[in-house]
Amino acid sequence: MQKELLVTADAQTLAFEVDCHLFQGSCGFPAPSAWSFIFDPIFSIGPVDFNKPMLLAIIGTIVIVSLFWAGFSKPKVVPGKLQSVAEILYDFVHRGIAKEIIGKKGEPFVPLLVSLFFFIWVMNLWAIIPLAQFPVTSLIAYPVGLALLVWVVYMSVTFRNNGFVGGIRNLCVPSGLPKPIYVILTPIEFVSNIFVRPFTLAVRLFANMFAGHILILVFTIATWYMLGTVLGTVYATASFAVTLALTVFEMFIQALQAYVFTVLTATYLSQALEEAH
Amino acid sequence: MLHLAAEEPQSPLFPVWPEIVIGLICFSIVFFVFYKKLLPAINKALDERREAIEGGIEKAEAAQTEAQSVLEQYKAQLAEARHEAARLRQEAQEQGAVIIQEMKAEGQRQREEIIAAGHTQIEADRKAAASALRQDVGKLATDLAGKLVGESLQDHARQSGTVDRFLDELEAKAEAAR
Numbered sequence: 141m142q143k144e145l146l147v148t149a150d151a152q153t154l155a156f157e158v159d160c161h162l163f164q165g166s167c168g169f170p171a172p173s174a175w176s177f178i179f180d181p182i183f184s185i186g187p188v189d190f191n192k193p194m195l196l197a198i199i200g201t202i203v204i205v206s207l208f209w210a211g212f213s214k215p216k217v218v219p220g221k222l223q224s225v226a227e228i229l230y231d232f233v234h235r236g237i238a239k240e241i242i243g244k245k246g247e248p249f250v251p252l253l254v255s256l257f258f259f260i261w262v263m264n265l266w267a268i269i270p271l272a273q274f275p276v277t278s279l280i281a282y283p284v285g286l287a288l289l290v291w292v293v294y295m296s297v298t299f300r301n302n303g304f305v306g307g308i309r310n311l312c313v314p315s316g317l318p319k320p321i322y323v324i325l326t327p328i329e330f331v332s333n334i335f336v337r338p339f340t341l342a343v344r345l346f347a348n349m350f351a352g353h354i355l356i357l358v359f360t361i362a363t364w365y366m367l368g369t370v371l372g373t374v375y376a377t378a379s380f381a382v383t384l385a386l387t388v389f390e391m392f393i394q395a396l397q398a399y400v401f402t403v404l405t406a407t408y409l410s411q412a413l414e415e416a417h
Numbered sequence: 418m419l420h421l422a423a424e425e426p427q428s429p430l431f432p433v434w435p436e437i438v439i440g441l442i443c444f445s446i447v448f449f450v451f452y453k454k455l456l457p458a459i460n461k462a463l464d465e466r467r468e469a470i471e472g473g474i475e476k477a478e479a480a481q482t483e484a485q486s487v488l489e490q491y492k493a494q495l496a497e498a499r500h501e502a503a504r505l506r507q508e509a510q511e512q513g514a515v516i517i518q519e520m521k522a523e524g525q526r527q528r529e530e531i532i533a534a535g536h537t538q539i540e541a542d543r544k545a546a547a548s549a550l551r552q553d554v555g556k557l558a559t560d561l562a563g564k565l566v567g568e569s570l571q572d573h574a575r576q577s578g579t580v581d582r583f584l585d586e587l588e589a590k591a592e593a594a595r
Contacts, residue, residue, distance in 0.1 A: 174429050188435045201443040205450050212455040215462030217469055230459060251452035259447050280429065281436030286444060288437075350429065 161368040162375070169365055172357035177279060177350070193276045200262040200276065208258075233257045233402065241406040245413045249406070252293065256286065257402040260345065264394035267353055268387050275394070278349035280342065287342035290405045294337075298412040310412065341404055348397045352390045359383040555580035 160167040181189030211226025219227060233254045238246040246253075260277060267275035276282055299307035312330045313322060359382045366376040559580055 177429050194436065194439045197439055197443045201446050204447050208451070208455050212459040215459050217462060217466045219462075227459065227463075230456075251448060251456050254456065255444065255448040255451050259444050276440075279432075279436055281432035281434075282440040284432040285437040285440040289441065289444070 160365055162366045162372045163369045170361060172354055172361060176354070176357055193274060193279050193282075196266045196272050196274065197263065197276050197282070199272075200266060201259075204258050204262050229258070230254060237399075237402055237406050241403065242410040242413065246406065246409070249293075249409055253402050253406055256290075256405060257398050260286070260401050261395060261398035264349055264398060265391075267349065267356070267390055267394065275349040275353050277345055277397075278353045280346045280350075283342040283345040286345075286401070287338045290341060290408070291338040294405075294408045294412055295334075297409055301413055310414065337404075337408060341401065345397050345401050348393060352386075352393055356383060356386050356390060359386060551581075551584060555584065558583070 160170055162169075179191040179193065181191050182195065183190050207222075208226055211222045212230075215223060234250050237257070238250045238253050242249065263276040263282060265275075266272045267278070298310055301307075302310045311333045312326045314325065314329060317325065359379050363376045363379040363383060366372040366379060
């Protein structure tokens with residue numbers, strides 16, 4: 141294990157070596173790595189370290205709840221501006237995801253899908269909020285928690301809707317295929333639906349946000365690293381432009397990943413709610 | 418600026434349980450606020466809005482239906498009134514014709530009555546005149562004959578009816594001459 145990997149980022153200091161500059165001295169580019177995702181605890185309670193991503197998760201929760209509280213707690217028949225915006229956002233998930241994918245039976249799952257979408261979106265958005273600048277979902281624990289939750293809901297809906305045998309059939313035996321195919325397909329479906337789905341659900345979100353954060357870090361650090369000399373500043377300007385472009389791109393990816401996570405959840409639930417043939 | 422971690426470095430692929438717990442707690446808060454409070458509230462408002470819009474449409478439809486029925490009623494009344502007027506006119510014409518007819522008949526009847534009365538009167542007058550004339554002529558003739566023949570002839574003549582006989586003869590001659 142290299143010594144650099146032991147370096148940690150924390151809430152108070154910059155997460156890289158600030159004294160290094162291109163063409164000045166002998167130190168190399170302080171590339172972002174795993175240490176960029178490890179934060180010093182702000183405080184510790186026993187074995188639990190409370191760090192910056194946890195703080196961001198809590199602030200994000202407060203932001204979502206208070207924004208929607210302001211929009212929805214006293215709804216008017218003729219909506220105000222905030223209520224209109226909140227309604228459009230709600231309608232996007234309600235109609236665009238729940239109704240579109242599950243249909244009428246999706247109504248009980250609307251609260252779950254709405255909270256998933258906005259929770260993940262806001263946790264992703266922290267990546268580009270000044271001072272925060274860290275996507276909470278790039279720590280795999282957060283996507284894993286959500287994916288576990290979705291998995292529990294998915295399994296319980298499957299078995300409650302189909303019974304035990306019907307549930308197994310729903311998970312492992314897709315209907316309407318020639319019989320010999322089931323010899324191969326049933327184990328694949330079993331592994332796919334029970335193990336691979338929650339795993340990919342978590343990893344997809346994590347990896348996207350992780351990679352996005354690394355990308356932005358590379359170009360942000362590079363901008364700083366190349367400053368100093370005239371030629372270096374020219375390079376730094378180019379790097380900064382890329383940082384801006386990547387930030388815009390990340391905004392898109394953040395919303396897209398929240399959408400994908402919610403849509404996949406809805407797809408699993410819709411499959412669980414399918415009538416047995 | 419550099420910090421050395423006291424513990425083993427974490428792999429980014431290894432989830433740590435405090436973060437899972439914090440993440441799930443935060444998500445649960447968001448979920449329960451949406452589930453218990455905000456989504457029921459907004460769904461109620463959306464339903465109310467839908468009802469308000471549908472209610473407005475229904476009201477407009479009701480008003481239109483009423484207007485239509487009133488218009489039809491009005492048209493029906495108008496047609497009835499026209500019909501009634503035509504009927505009255507017809508009736509009046511018929512009645513007028515009947516009255517004229519009756520008046521004509523009455524006039525005819527009265528005319529005939531008057532004519533008949535006139536005829537009767539004339540006949541009666543003529544008879545009276547004839548009878549008076551007969552008496553006068555008889556008397557004059559008798560008087561004349563008495564003066565010529567004698568005084569007492571008058572009574573005798575009255576008894577025998579000579580004068581009448583004479584006059585009858587005269588009439589008969591006149592008839593024959595005619």
